[in-house]
Amino acid sequence: MIVRVTLLSGKEATLEVDPSWTINDLKQSAQMEMGLGLGKLMNDCGEVLPKTATISQAGVQDGETLTATVRPDALQLVASWQAFSVLRTDGSVVSWGNAAAGGDNRDVQDQLLDVKHVKATASAFAAIRGDGTVVAWGDPGAGGDCSSVFQQLREVTELQASTAAFAAIRSDGTVVTWGNPMSGGDSESVRDDLREVQSIQANFEAFAALRQDGSVVTWGNPNHGGDSRNVQDQLRDVQAIQATSCAFAAVLHSGSVVTWGTSHFGGHSGDVAKLLKRVKRIQANIAAFAAILDDGSVVCWGNSQFGGKSNSVQARLRDVKDIQSSEAAFAAILADGSLVTWGNPMCGGDSSSVFLSSRRVQEIQASGNDTMGAFAAVLEDGSVVTWGSPSCGGTVPSRIQPQLTDVAKIQATRAAFAALRADGHVVCWGDSACGGDSRALRGQLRNVKEIQATQDAFAAILVDGSVLSWGNDYNGGDSSYVDL
Template sequence: MAITVTVCLLSGEAASVSLDPSRSVETLRAKASQALGRSVGKLVSSGGSFLRGRGSLADAGVQDGDTITVVTQKVALRATESAFAFIRADGSVVTWGDQWEGGDCSDVQDQLHDVQSIQATAAAFAALCADGRVVSWGNPEFGGDSSTVQWRLVDVSQIQSTSGAFAALRQDGTVETWGMPHLGGNCDLVYGKLQNVRQIQANDAAFAALRADGSVVTWGADEEGGNSQEVQQYLHGVRCIQRGFPGFTAIKEHGQVVSWGFIDPDVHLPGLDQAEGIYRTGLSDVKEMRMMGDTWAAVGSDERIKTWGYTGDRKKQHQLHAMRGVKRIIHNESNAWAAITNDGSVATWGEPCSGGDSRSVKRRLKKVEHIQASGSAFAAIRSDGGVVTWGVQDQGGNSQAVRKCLKNVKEIQASCAAFAALRADGTVVAWGKKNHGGDCSAVQEQLHDVTCIQASLGAFAAIRTDGSVVTWGPPSFGGNSSRVKEQLGRSQADDEAETRARAKARELARAKAKARAKARARARPAIAKAQAQRKAQAKAKAKAKAKPKAKAKAKAKAKAKAKAKAKVLKKPSQK
């Protein structure tokens, strides 16, 4: 016999839900989410206890007529290279994708409650809970196993990650690490110095900790910034640290920066005043600095830009330095760069084919508010909600196929070779390489009321208003979440929509195959005729080529015969 309970938000909004008492708490949560039209967090019973786990409502003591209070928190998504982790409104976590790289958290599921944030390496996750606990899972080598330091992972306030290790900052300013030792998972050599730390910065292979006195401690891969011994005497009075690709840069007062693990100290970047490890940028105060390969760029508090290294040519560098009102600089992984000014104009430099050359779209790059980068392309959102793309064509640099749909766009996310745009009406448009999430047609009907998008290396996940999640892209990158669809709040209507979309895709594929076969059949006589013509032409050509040869041969033969006859006739006369 079904029971009816009232689910109530703290705002006073309420709805009635009817279901069998043998159904699970998760079923109640899903029905409550549908009834209230929003994401449902923690469920509190009439007696004041939290309803957790997968047990039945009867086991939890829920009775007919009870009032269940809903407490919510903001939902969030994180991704490794091949898996996703979703923090639900109740503070629990759902994972999917490559199970070896973080897609399976079943071993620690009972510990994943009241989760506030998640960090990721290339193949593992670490969750920070409200009480300062840390829970990790995924590939053990990449930080998925924190058992060796688990007893010290208490009162944690922040977690940072390289590609293969985690670093946890505790409230007392001390630090704990785990994961691959050579990527920052072992800080034994500097453990005694990691006191009074107020910020940790990480790049792909090393960590840098900024202490309260303005000094800096580093560890991890030496060649990527883990060893700052050569510049340690200058690492004082540091205001903040910024990561490079690779290396780090410490920003000090009066436009001075200290960089390490980035370039060979014997290599001089043209235009950069370098004195024994301290770089004088020529800016009165550095607000932002970015580094990629052999290129540097800095923005001062006066909103001027300075660039060093590979910018294309001297004329381009002069143009960049003459710019004013620069508010942001962006680069992709192929060393192409873009700068946005306060008036919405854009300047680009660096690797031309990967986005460093934007002349083909220069007229459209006006009133730009934001730029997103894939591995080798850029996508710019204008103030009118339009989108402009450039760079490697098949990696998102060409959006011609979806250009009519790219209107009223408010956010763009990128995998390594595709883009996904969120429009103001909550719908989504994707383009780029299909095998990296550039095609969302299979879930297009489900992509409504979307509030935000997250990307892995080659797939996307969209969170809807009701807290449910829709994914697309290759399963190997986390694009298939069917295994946890109920936990992600997807309804029967979503399943039906996906079935229709897949059937439509199959029908379209069959129609295309049929059309290709028909076209080939129509073209067959013409092809046969063309082949016959080519054969006849080849034969005629060969015959024409052989005729002079045969004639020359016959002529030579006749000449030889005549010569022999003349020789025979000549012999009697000699006698």
């Protein structure tokens, strides 16, 4: 059957379609034909056609003309653990996925206007609007309800999030918090100290605020670093803070390091304190830290099973220029482009099976959790090598490997990878339930400019400003029911 889709401007597309197609399939075809993003499709009575209905179910007749609205382009993709939110160029926000994790923002939709930035906890979102106010939605216990501090949320310039709480920095350097008190949602005890704050770092259940004078203020779960009184006299002239799940590490301008929080998660660095001099940068996973010194060497501490000890590869850790981490392992890129890994072998801590030869590593991404995981490395020639647990994408199927050419970027869920090629095509592998199989999109993953991931699903922004998602339907893999 033939269906015409027209815009108020007069531009139209004439399509040959199958009655079994959904209205969303029809819209996607019209978008490709017109070369721009479309919003709602309406019949000649002005009724909006449901995206999930088939063309036949929607009552569309052969030769009928439908009217379409123009959809604002997607500007930013943000993910909680089980939901996505997309910020559009008109300042509106659309969410989908697990409703309890922020996937349903209908209750605040009329407030989501002139949004400039969106941030997420594990199961909630918060948006900063152009006037500096904040709107939150999702799990109330994880920061999805900011009504208790709404009057204080004025002139907000930045948001930071733990797993279940938000912290907002206002233009005057003060801080407002909300969400689970045990995750840092209550900062009343340190309110008088939270002034002239320039940045905030978070772990799972605590916050650390770096003030303009180089001092640090902490709050949240004391066992996770929310109580820094034991090291407060050392927290002077701090330049940067990094965090594992339960501990913090502060790099001072002198190059030394101060740590606090749970000891076996990196909160105690006494064993390597004498080595932590001239530190340039620190990387962290769930339970260990790795510091790059100014001579290119590396010092590690924390849980040894997570990479807190690098004895087996220490001699090779020279001229390190970057370190990336999975949940329980580290991967260091050396100046010559070679790779050194350590930590849990099932999380990518053993890359001995990968032959890199002289091909230089450009980027590394990791999937997994604290017991299983994998790394995927983009090499300078645009090819990809993987290692770690096969169930988390550590092995690329033979039918997929030839497609991994000219790769520019990789994203990961907990058990799958998605590689964005320079030509805008996306290649996926790993657990299909976590986004490792995108074949259901029927070749629509081209002209992609950005990819984002929840735990179990991927979402991509296309050059035309439209959005596609795949993976676990319940956790963000199905966006067919929202107007993207």
